[in-house]
Amino acid sequence: MSEKRKLLITGAAGNIGSYYRAHLGDRYALRLADIVPIADPSGCETFVCDLSDPEAAQRICAGMDTVLHLAANPHTHAEFYKDLLDANFKAVYNIYRAAKDQGCRRVIFASSINAVGAYPRDRQIRPEDAPRPGNVYGASKAFGETLGSYFAFAEGLSVICIRIGAVGHLEHIKKRSPHYYRSIFVSYADLSRLFDRCIETPDIPFAIVHGLSNNRFQRMDLTATRQLLGYEPQDDAFSV
């Protein structure tokens, strides 16, 4: 039997990390890391560490094939010094640096639609569009995309940045949910499908892809994401 792929998930105690871990079951050999303890690790190797510490990042990347970097402060109103500097800047650099130093194959970086949030709302965003953040949190995600590009093209690390939309459950969409929210919606199930493709698709030096569901109108264009990764989202926030 072939050996399981070794996947590190940072921010594994968080909302997306917890859902994705349940989705994966025992498909990969998982290592989970977070600054807070991870409830119910189910036999997975776990690390409680602050990724703004470069040595901690080196320790958790050692021996891993793929890194899914979810750890961050995810709040759009987050403040630079208090909330973002450690979690969304230092930790991002440390993870790319450690992944490269430790010989990991690929880093998948959880970027956000907030990296391009200041484009006019009547203009569909494409992956090749330059960042245009509408808040400092979005600027931290644009930093992660740019730094990923550096590590890919200058240091040879495979990097995929996902501009993730508003994550939720399709069942929680209400008749009164605003049109704009529906246009940026991505279900946990579709995002998990996209993570699967990002882990499994070979030969991608660098890519920025969009993480939305199959919404009838999409604030970010999914054409390139579908073509590059074979991503097939199932949910449509306008179907409710």
Ligand SMILES: NC(=O)c1ccc[n+]([C@@H]2O[C@H](COP(=O)([O-])OP(=O)(O)OC[C@H]3O[C@@H](n4cnc5c(N)ncnc54)[C@H](O)[C@@H]3O)[C@@H](O)[C@H]2O)c1
């Ligand atoms: N939830 C969304 O709608 C959404 C949308 C776009 C992008 N994202 C991005 O997806 C990722 C996961 O989001 P989430 O909703 O699960 O957020 P979350 O807050 O539930 O999870 C983030 C986890 O990161 C951990 N963390 C924070 N700082 C850390 C540090 N210094 N060292 C180690 N761990 C640290 C937290 O303890 C937390 O468990 C984040 O990068 C977020 O910016 C989320």
